[in-house]
Amino acid sequence: MIRRLGFDMALAVLYLSWSGNHTWPGILVGLVLGFIVVSVYDLGTAHPNHGRRALRMLRFGVYFLTILIRSNLQIAREIMTPGFSQTPRILRYPVDDLDDFQTTVLANCITLTPGTLVVDVSDDGGWLYVHCMYALDRSEAIAGLSRLDERLRREVFSW
Amino acid sequence: MDAIREIATVVLLVSGLSFMLIGAWGTVRLPDAYHRLHAASKCSTLGLLGLLLGAVVHIGTAAALSKALLTLVFTFVAAPVGSHMLARSAHAAGLEQWDRTLSDELAEDQGDHPED
Numbered sequence: 353m354i355r356r357l358g359f360d361m362a363l364a365v366l367y368l369s370w371s372g373n374h375t376w377p378g379i380l381v382g383l384v385l386g387f388i389v390v391s392v393y394d395l396g397t398a399h400p401n402h403g404r405r406a407l408r409m410l411r412f413g414v415y416f417l418t419i420l421i422r423s424n425l426q427i428a429r430e431i432m433t434p435g436f437s438q439t440p441r442i443l444r445y446p447v448d449d450l451d452d453f454q455t456t457v458l459a460n461c462i463t464l465t466p467g468t469l470v471v472d473v474s475d476d477g478g479w480l481y482v483h484c485m486y487a488l489d490r491s492e493a494i495a496g497l498s499r500l501d502e503r504l505r506r507e508v509f510s511w
Numbered sequence: 512m513d514a515i516r517e518i519a520t521v522v523l524l525v526s527g528l529s530f531m532l533i534g535a536w537g538t539v540r541l542p543d544a545y546h547r548l549h550a551a552s553k554c555s556t557l558g559l560l561g562l563l564l565g566a567v568v569h570i571g572t573a574a575a576l577s578k579a580l581l582t583l584v585f586t587f588v589a590a591p592v593g594s595h596m597l598a599r600s601a602h603a604a605g606l607e608q609w610d611r612t613l614s615d616e617l618a619e620d621q622g623d624h625p626e627d
């Protein structure tokens with residue numbers, strides 16, 4: 353679950369700061385120890401799959417880096433070529449089945465992905481308002497958002 | 512080996528710096544507050560990633576990596592939140608939007624939220 357997100361890495365950081373062993377093998381030992389501790393804890397829960405979850409998370413990290421780079425290239429092109437080709441809209445996007453923490457993670461990811469920026473969240477937490485730079489077709493822009501959303505749900509929020 | 516490392520350092524530093532420069536340029540050039548925030552939030556995050564990676568490759572110790580990672584985690588959490596707050600206050604203050612903006616559903620919804 354989201355509460356265990358990066359818990360083994362936090363343990364590794366604890367190990368590093370207390371052992372004072374700031375070397376590459378030291379980091380590896382810390383990560384392995386943290387992974388083992390969380391895996392053992394994980395075995396006692398209803399859905400033990402810490403290893404697979406860590407892999408999925410890693411895959412999302414790689415995917416996230418690629419879209420961050422793509423979003424930068426896109427906006428760099430817009431900035432450096434003369435004239436503007438944006439077709440901006442502020443869209444509402446439903447997030448009512450996510451809790452506050454997940455909404456925040458999704459909002460941060462949306463802001464760092466190509467052409468989108470979160471402007472506001474409704475008071476009841478049910479809607480995100482997203483400024484899209486290229487949203488000539490509204491439904492296409494929404495579909496782009498839900499691709500990221502689904503990926504995040506599948507690889508980070510799920511069991 | 513040292514030459515490769517130096518080249519990698521230079522490439523990372525230069526690309527990080529150029530993204531930051533482009534972001535700064537975009538903050539000046541783009542037409543309204545929201546577009547400027549796009550440039551400011553995305554480019555500075557990737558730019559910082561490049562600079563930190565360059566520093567890690569150059570220094571090459573695990574201590575440098577752990578510090579860089581911690582800095583990155585904080586940036587990836589803080590930079591988008593900062594831009595949300597700016598965008599939110601821009602909208603609350605009623606800053607003028609670019610005249611080619613197609614629709615603003617936040618303005619439509621303000622006051623009452625849709626139930627669909």
